Amino acid sequence: EAGVTQFPSHSVIEKGQTVTLRCDPISGHDNLYWYRRVMGKEIKFLLHFVKESKQDESGMPNNRFLAERTGGTYSTLKVQPAELEDSGVYFCASSRRSGRGSYNEQFFGPGTRLTVL
Protein backbone atom coordinates (compact mmCIF):
# COMPACT_ATOMS: atom_id res chain seq x y z
CA GLU A 1 0.00 0.00 0.00
CA ALA A 2 1.47 3.35 -1.04
CA GLY A 3 1.78 5.91 1.69
CA VAL A 4 0.81 9.56 1.73
CA THR A 5 2.78 11.50 -0.84
CA GLN A 6 3.41 15.21 -1.05
CA PHE A 7 4.74 17.41 -3.80
CA PRO A 8 7.03 19.24 -4.01
CA SER A 9 9.41 18.14 -1.30
CA HIS A 10 10.91 21.61 -1.15
CA SER A 11 9.82 24.95 -2.54
CA VAL A 12 11.70 28.24 -2.42
CA ILE A 13 9.74 31.32 -3.46
CA GLU A 14 9.89 35.05 -2.98
CA LYS A 15 7.55 37.03 -0.80
CA GLY A 16 4.42 37.89 -2.70
CA GLN A 17 4.52 34.88 -4.98
CA THR A 18 2.05 32.03 -5.05
CA VAL A 19 2.78 28.43 -4.17
CA THR A 20 0.59 25.36 -4.42
CA LEU A 21 1.32 22.26 -2.39
CA ARG A 22 -0.18 18.91 -3.25
CA CYS A 23 -1.05 15.91 -1.12
CA ASP A 24 -2.10 12.47 -2.29
CA PRO A 25 -3.60 10.50 0.58
CA ILE A 26 -3.64 6.75 0.97
CA SER A 27 -6.23 5.30 -1.37
CA GLY A 28 -9.56 4.84 0.34
CA HIS A 29 -8.86 7.25 3.18
CA ASP A 30 -11.75 9.67 3.53
CA ASN A 31 -10.02 11.88 6.08
CA LEU A 32 -7.28 14.24 4.94
CA TYR A 33 -5.51 16.67 7.21
CA TRP A 34 -3.05 19.51 6.71
CA TYR A 35 -0.61 20.52 9.44
CA ARG A 36 2.41 22.79 9.44
CA ARG A 37 5.48 23.32 11.53
CA VAL A 38 6.91 26.80 11.56
CA MET A 39 10.57 27.00 12.53
CA GLY A 40 11.13 26.22 16.19
CA LYS A 41 7.46 25.86 16.98
CA GLU A 42 5.07 22.99 17.38
CA ILE A 43 3.27 21.20 14.58
CA LYS A 44 -0.11 22.86 14.21
CA PHE A 45 -3.34 21.67 12.68
CA LEU A 46 -4.58 23.64 9.68
CA LEU A 47 -7.66 21.85 8.42
CA HIS A 48 -9.48 18.57 7.95
CA PHE A 49 -11.35 17.24 4.94
CA VAL A 50 -13.82 14.39 4.96
CA LYS A 51 -13.89 13.39 1.32
CA GLU A 52 -14.32 16.68 -0.53
CA SER A 53 -15.90 18.59 2.35
CA LYS A 54 -14.06 20.82 4.80
CA GLN A 55 -14.93 19.44 8.22
CA ASP A 56 -12.78 21.80 10.25
CA GLU A 57 -10.70 24.69 8.98
CA SER A 58 -10.23 26.40 12.33
CA GLY A 59 -6.45 26.23 12.05
CA MET A 60 -6.10 28.10 8.78
CA PRO A 61 -4.06 31.19 9.65
CA ASN A 62 -5.70 33.68 7.29
CA ASN A 63 -7.38 34.08 3.94
CA ARG A 64 -4.10 33.83 2.06
CA PHE A 65 -4.42 30.07 2.49
CA LEU A 66 -6.85 28.10 0.34
CA ALA A 67 -7.25 24.35 0.52
CA GLU A 68 -9.23 22.21 -1.87
CA ARG A 69 -9.94 18.55 -2.30
CA THR A 70 -11.70 18.14 -5.60
CA GLY A 71 -13.45 14.80 -5.97
CA GLY A 72 -12.35 13.75 -2.53
CA THR A 73 -9.01 12.43 -3.74
CA TYR A 74 -5.88 14.55 -3.68
CA SER A 75 -5.75 17.92 -1.97
CA THR A 76 -4.00 21.18 -2.72
CA LEU A 77 -3.01 23.96 -0.39
CA LYS A 78 -2.39 27.29 -2.05
CA VAL A 79 -0.66 30.22 -0.38
CA GLN A 80 -1.28 33.51 -2.15
CA PRO A 81 0.52 35.82 -1.66
CA ALA A 82 3.21 34.13 0.41
CA GLU A 83 4.73 35.97 3.35
CA LEU A 84 8.00 35.37 5.19
CA GLU A 85 6.20 33.88 8.20
CA ASP A 86 4.70 31.17 6.01
CA SER A 87 8.06 29.42 5.85
CA GLY A 88 7.99 25.99 7.44
CA VAL A 89 7.18 22.37 6.78
CA TYR A 90 3.67 21.52 5.64
CA PHE A 91 2.51 18.01 6.45
CA CYS A 92 -0.42 16.14 5.08
CA ALA A 93 -2.00 13.14 6.80
CA SER A 94 -4.82 10.78 5.98
CA SER A 95 -6.89 8.26 7.87
CA ARG A 96 -9.83 5.97 7.34
CA ARG A 97 -13.30 7.16 8.22
CA SER A 98 -13.68 6.90 11.98
CA GLY A 99 -16.35 4.73 13.48
CA ARG A 100 -18.23 6.01 16.47
CA GLY A 101 -16.01 5.96 19.52
CA SER A 102 -13.01 4.65 17.62
CA TYR A 103 -9.81 6.30 16.58
CA ASN A 104 -8.05 5.75 13.28
CA GLU A 105 -4.34 6.43 13.02
CA GLN A 106 -3.32 9.37 10.90
CA PHE A 107 -0.59 8.47 8.40
CA PHE A 108 1.69 11.35 7.55
CA GLY A 109 3.43 12.27 4.36
CA PRO A 110 7.07 13.42 4.19
CA GLY A 111 6.10 17.07 4.20
CA THR A 112 6.85 20.00 1.93
CA ARG A 113 9.49 22.40 3.15
CA LEU A 114 8.46 25.90 2.10
CA THR A 115 10.99 28.72 2.19
CA VAL A 116 9.76 32.25 1.55
CA LEU A 117 12.54 34.75 0.88
Place this chain on the structure above:
Amino acid sequence: SQQGEEDPQALSIQEGENATMNCSYKTSINNLQWYRQNSGRGLVHLILIRSNEREKHSGRLRVTLDTSKKSSSLLITASRAADTASYFCATDVRGQGGSEKLVFGKGTKLTVNP
Protein backbone atom coordinates in the same frame (compact mmCIF):
# COMPACT_ATOMS: atom_id res chain seq x y z
CA SER B 1 -4.10 26.43 24.71
CA GLN B 2 -0.99 24.50 23.85
CA GLN B 3 -1.02 20.79 24.48
CA GLY B 4 1.83 18.36 24.60
CA GLU B 5 4.88 20.21 25.79
CA GLU B 6 7.87 17.95 25.70
CA ASP B 7 10.99 18.14 27.75
CA PRO B 8 13.85 18.18 27.35
CA GLN B 9 13.89 20.13 24.12
CA ALA B 10 17.18 18.48 23.19
CA LEU B 11 18.86 15.34 24.45
CA SER B 12 22.25 13.93 23.51
CA ILE B 13 23.29 10.45 24.65
CA GLN B 14 25.70 7.67 23.77
CA GLU B 15 24.66 4.56 21.90
CA GLY B 16 23.44 1.90 24.29
CA GLU B 17 22.12 4.35 26.85
CA ASN B 18 18.44 4.87 27.57
CA ALA B 19 16.63 8.03 26.53
CA THR B 20 13.63 9.41 28.40
CA MET B 21 11.42 12.14 27.04
CA ASN B 22 8.48 13.67 28.84
CA CYS B 23 5.31 15.31 27.67
CA SER B 24 2.70 17.32 29.50
CA TYR B 25 -0.71 18.34 28.30
CA LYS B 26 -3.45 20.61 29.51
CA THR B 27 -6.88 19.18 28.76
CA SER B 28 -8.48 15.77 29.12
CA ILE B 29 -7.62 13.29 26.41
CA ASN B 30 -8.88 10.13 24.75
CA ASN B 31 -5.49 9.01 23.49
CA LEU B 32 -1.90 10.19 23.54
CA GLN B 33 0.51 9.29 20.80
CA TRP B 34 4.20 9.55 20.15
CA TYR B 35 5.66 10.27 16.73
CA ARG B 36 9.19 10.37 15.37
CA GLN B 37 10.50 12.57 12.61
CA ASN B 38 13.82 11.82 11.02
CA SER B 39 15.50 14.74 9.30
CA GLY B 40 13.78 15.44 6.00
CA ARG B 41 11.24 12.70 6.49
CA GLY B 42 7.61 12.58 7.50
CA LEU B 43 6.16 11.81 10.89
CA VAL B 44 6.19 8.14 11.82
CA HIS B 45 3.65 6.89 14.33
CA LEU B 46 5.38 5.05 17.17
CA ILE B 47 2.81 4.17 19.76
CA LEU B 48 -0.65 5.11 21.00
CA ILE B 49 -1.72 4.88 24.62
CA ARG B 50 -5.35 5.24 25.61
CA SER B 51 -6.49 7.34 28.53
CA ASN B 52 -7.42 4.22 30.53
CA GLU B 53 -3.98 2.67 30.08
CA ARG B 54 -0.98 3.41 32.28
CA GLU B 55 1.86 1.76 30.42
CA LYS B 56 2.49 0.31 27.00
CA HIS B 57 5.46 -1.41 25.39
CA SER B 58 6.51 -1.79 21.80
CA GLY B 59 9.93 -3.28 21.16
CA ARG B 60 12.48 -0.95 22.77
CA LEU B 61 9.83 1.67 23.46
CA ARG B 62 8.00 2.08 26.72
CA VAL B 63 5.32 4.70 27.18
CA THR B 64 3.68 5.66 30.43
CA LEU B 65 0.66 7.85 30.99
CA ASP B 66 -0.37 9.60 34.18
CA THR B 67 -3.73 11.25 33.60
CA SER B 68 -3.79 12.72 37.13
CA LYS B 69 -0.63 14.67 36.31
CA LYS B 70 -1.53 15.08 32.64
CA SER B 71 1.84 13.74 31.62
CA SER B 72 3.42 10.97 29.58
CA SER B 73 6.92 9.67 29.11
CA LEU B 74 8.63 7.85 26.28
CA LEU B 75 11.56 5.64 27.14
CA ILE B 76 13.84 4.26 24.44
CA THR B 77 16.07 1.54 25.79
CA ALA B 78 19.45 0.51 24.42
CA SER B 79 19.48 3.45 22.02
CA ARG B 80 21.05 3.25 18.57
CA ALA B 81 22.44 5.91 16.28
CA ALA B 82 19.42 5.30 14.03
CA ASP B 83 17.16 6.55 16.84
CA THR B 84 18.48 10.06 16.22
CA ALA B 85 15.38 12.07 15.37
CA SER B 86 12.83 14.49 16.78
CA TYR B 87 10.13 12.96 18.95
CA PHE B 88 6.69 14.48 19.41
CA CYS B 89 3.78 13.66 21.59
CA ALA B 90 0.31 14.42 20.31
CA THR B 91 -3.17 14.31 21.74
CA ASP B 92 -6.32 13.97 19.68
CA VAL B 93 -8.88 16.67 20.19
CA ARG B 94 -12.42 16.93 18.94
CA GLY B 95 -12.61 19.93 16.65
CA GLN B 96 -15.37 21.52 14.65
CA GLY B 97 -17.99 19.15 13.34
CA GLY B 98 -16.57 16.27 15.34
CA SER B 99 -13.25 16.47 13.51
CA GLU B 100 -10.41 14.57 15.17
CA LYS B 101 -7.28 16.65 14.98
CA LEU B 102 -3.91 16.11 16.59
CA VAL B 103 -2.34 18.69 18.87
CA PHE B 104 1.44 18.38 19.00
CA GLY B 105 4.14 19.66 21.29
CA LYS B 106 7.37 21.26 20.15
CA GLY B 107 9.22 17.98 20.34
CA THR B 108 12.46 16.64 21.74
CA LYS B 109 15.45 16.48 19.45
CA LEU B 110 17.32 13.29 20.34
CA THR B 111 20.90 12.72 19.21
CA VAL B 112 22.44 9.30 19.77
CA ASN B 113 26.18 9.39 19.35
CA PRO B 114 27.88 6.22 18.07
